[in-house]
Amino acid sequence: MITLHEAASLAETLSAIQAQSVTDGLSPLGIKLRKWDTKETNCNSDYTTYTIRFAVTNTTTVALNALVIGMYFLTKQGVIFEGIEGIEESENVDLLPGKTIRKKLILPSHLSEASPGEGDLILIDVTACASAICPLGEVPVRREHEAPVALPPTTLLGACRLVGGSLWRERSGDVVLAGLVHNLTPQLLSKVRLSGVITDKAGLKVAEVEAADAIPPGGLITLYGRGSATPPCPDEAKVKLTLSGYWPVARGLVCSEMEYE
């Protein structure tokens, strides 16, 4: 049994993190901790905020289109303060090879007795994702009583495969999209999106339909989405479909002791 005495050392945590290699097959990512701002306490003194600034350098040979960030303060008492920026908040980055982007995250702390201080640890974990879009062409939206339209099987840059799927219209007028997607890679596909823009007879956009999810390494998932048009989707409508996705290409983890300026 492990005792608390053995666990309490942050130096042990720091050296363990630095020594442990994670066999995730991703390229290393450059992360540099720039500074943390002196803590600021709000007027009621019931919480304190900490601003951490860091830089991420694209050390890979591909453009990076999303950065998924987790930042953690670890105190001597084992308290964890965290700030997370997921794929939804971090899309639409365009970080070319060799370029650097500056980021900051703000963390609140409510546990004043255990707030981070000199010598505590800060841990920043960044997963960088590339992305691609594959057009699937245009398919007609059939009338409600007609059979679904099959989606064309396709592969997105060798990362995932649309095994099958269909699009149909329900009695409510909603357009429904379902697809079975296979992750062909050893990486988690952070976000795979099957989407369509619904247009009327004149080519004007009337609604969108989208189905998106993460897919485990090597696994399969059914994507399912619904698009509502107001008024209901007209006859002779069409849907322009695309398959797109984000997948991790690089990861960086920095762990450092806190020092106030």
Add this chain to the structure above:
Amino acid sequence: MSIPITPTEHAGNQVVVDPLGLPILDIAITGSEKEGPNERGYDEVTIRYTVTNPTALDLDYLETRVYLVTPRGAVHRKESKVIGEDADLYTSLPRTVLEKIPAGARADSQETFWLAPNVAQGRVVIEVLAYGAGERLLGPIDVPLTRMIPVPLPLSGLEPVLNIVSGSLWLGEPERENEVPVELRCLVRNRSPYLLPEVRLRAEIHDTFGRPVGDMDTQELVHPGSLKTLAANVSIEGHRLKGATTTLVLSGYWPLARGLLQDEVTIQ
């Protein structure tokens, strides 16, 4: 643009090289049957298949997913999970209708779908994942006597996949009279290339006489190579916490082998 990946390799309709390097389970479709239509106009279509375990491992925890995609693109899905024999583990392990498959053995299984009439063929996709499981006892840890002063958790882990990076237990500010929240927070790191579907941390609190006074439980999916915080709390009458101790159990499961088959099936 190219993606730095190890592609999945197929031979015929079966995956022969898993992208994660997992041992491959051999899946074969042995038949299909159709009955119906029933009074609602649907056909009952049964797909029979076998799973052979060519590895040297006895596989206890299995998860199966069977998909049937019709020519019109309708995706039918059946997911089967039944617990393995070791139900004492705190983790709710994948459950499957397949029996456990000893090393070198074969198991038979089947799935039934309700389809619109006159579907003459379909693409069947069968995915079988076998998991290894483990748990780690942490503690006992004394429940702190003073509010808002955390006690660190032991830095342990679940070999070979997971480490506790940091964590603590503390008494929070009471929200109701006489009840004190016991808070638990733990940062774990998935050191493996596998998605961990369910990492679970469970705490049982006992009073000074060893009687259970409360428990708490949290579980999270943890992505390959990443960090995740597990958090839970339970409110307990303050007087019962004097001299109380907590026993923590960290548990989880991870893939050991996988099989994947895609095949066109004639339904008759």
